[in-house]
Amino acid sequence: MSSLPNRKYYFTTESDDEEGSIKESPYIVGVCGGSGSGKTSVCREIIKKLPNKRVSLLSQDWFYKTLTEKDLENVGEYDWDKPDALDLDLLSKTLEKIKEGSAVTCPKYDFCNNKPSTTEFATVEGDVILFEGIHIFNTPELRDLIDIKVFVDVDDDIRLGRRILRDTKERGRTVESIINQYFKFVKPGFDNYVVPVRKYADIILLRGSSNKVAIELLVQQIKNEIECRNKNEFNNFKNKYFVEKFTGPKIEKIFN
Template identity: 80%
Template sequence: MTSLPNKKFSFTTDSDEERSSKSPYIVGVCGGSGSGKTSVCKEIIKKLHNKRVSLLSQDWFYRTLNEKELENVSEHDWDDPSALDQDLLYETLKKVKQGVTVTCPKYDFCNNRPSTTEFSIVEGDVILFEGIHIFHTKELRDLIDIKVFVDVDDDIRLGRRIIRDTKERGRTAESIINQYFKFVKPGFDNFVSPTKKFADIILLRGSSNKVAISLLVQQIKAEIDNRNSSYFNNIKKQFLVEKFTLPKFDKILN
């Protein structure tokens, strides 16, 4: 196990032979704060009940704030892509794409640092990768197999954010609304909304759009089944070649 400096993220270091040659199918779920990305992922997981599915959240990759930033944390712009450790995010997703098990902590937004709760992203059929900035860089986009943008009305997203942050992060409605108009909405308009053009699928109304989610899941299942079929066909071909290929002789005996 190799640990990364100043972070509790780690990657397994199995040999190439020990790693599966199957790459997981990466589903990117993007959208503004409060659009229901996590709810969409939960619906997909329910419908993929017979597949091995893991969730990887961009929210786990926020930078640890320095002392100066902590002193004025209410003015910290969490909605700017620079708030994330983009290099670590890319390296982690790349490892996941290669079938490497990744261990990472959940970010503690109450204390503004990585928490002691860790998640392991293991080899599987599907990785659901969700976050507001996951389409921001070409490097990340190129690792994603299918890109979904959850498109929900601004007022609905704000209402959901107020409910979530008062309940889960101990904040007041006033502070949430102030942050929304100072950072969240400009961040969405400047950084998140423009990445909608990179989406393969735009999911209107989020997790309430059951028909669209069912169609998306059908596409995911078809891709997984196709990959599994190709994978096992290659194994079968390799087995037949190894089993039935006659040995070669340097000389022919008369």
């Protein structure tokens, strides 16, 4: 087990490869969209439709930076919607490790105390990784690691309503503070940083998780990709193991 740089609570676990084995690279599905667009709900729908696959969720929200004492003095004025609020370098390194086939254990982010949790963790590994967040398409490094990019497109009013319900229930905030933050930071952040990367999406998912037809088509694409990869991996293994391990020695014995 080794720790990733810059954050002591992040760990990677790499299994010892047996001779002739091939380390599998998971299929990474990037789910982007504005705050309250229903990215997590879309991911849940995908997970429900892939019961026989190993599927994990990787959330960009786990990579928010720990606030400084100066930030904490006026936390209500902190801009959570700018890309600089995230440790994008650590996020890229983590996704690279996952792409290599390693299991990564990440702390979730404690939004009540504005720092990574020391008690809640998630281990990310599997055949399919659902990678969600508002800024996951913002850098070439992240985009290059994503196999298929999905943008969840939902009306602004719906997103604001969902944000109010979530933050009052889960983060103990007042409706007034949520609305003030929305118009001061969330909406400008969406217009400046999220809308411009919509063009990188392979799929635009209108209406979010309520668009059952689009989600079904996306799930079928994921299944097809996994089946194709499994066939390729078996053929690679067969060629590597049976040809090198059996054919080679037999030929040597014949000619010696």
